[in-house]
């Protein structure tokens with residue numbers, strides 16, 4: 001199995017880091033320039049760019065159009081964007097493929113592969129909502145990074161685990177990250 005994860009320049013980088021750390025191999029990471037900007041503010045050197053790349057089997061910058069995943073002929077099982085900035089969401093919804101993140105998303109939509117978009121933004125403008133609807137209609141899974149509370153979280157990691165667990169359920173990765181309702 002091969003999973004591709006993009007981290008883009010939205011607040012909530014820690015959601016993407018949690019998914020990256022827990023994803024089984026083979027995992028391919030794409031970091032946008034925006035992601036590196038936000039990481040400097042939100043991870044404060046505790047997790048730096050090299051640490052992030054070290055969690056992945058392969059990693060690419062947004063300008064690496066020569067990466068295998070830039071071609072529709074390269075097979076992978078799912079593409080997750082977490083967190084997805086409203087910039088990236090807007091570009092994908094408009095059919096723009098100007099960097100490796102938007103290019104891989106566009107491939108997923110045309111090849112009917114799993115595209116999972118985890119966003120954190122709030123509130124949402126009408127334009128954001130329209131873009132998310134466009135992507136949902138095109139086949140993407142839209143997941144707001146809004147953890148549930150019924151699993152009894154006691155620390156911040158439990159909130160990340162909830163979102164990661166829902167992403168893994170969608171892409172078919174078996175996980176016991178949270179206590180499920182009814183268990």
Ligand SMILES: Cc1cc2nc3c(=O)[nH]c(=O)nc-3n(C[C@H](O)[C@H](O)[C@H](O)COP(=O)(O)O)c2cc1C
Nearest residue numbers: 008009010011032034035037038041085086087088
């Ligand atoms: C500290 C910081 C936090 C940001 N938070 C958000 C956010 O939550 N949502 C968002 O859409 N953009 C956010 N931005 C702005 C994006 O990073 C910016 O639009 C960037 O161009 C996104 O590029 P990308 O989509 O290629 O990663 C933030 C920027 C910084 C520096």
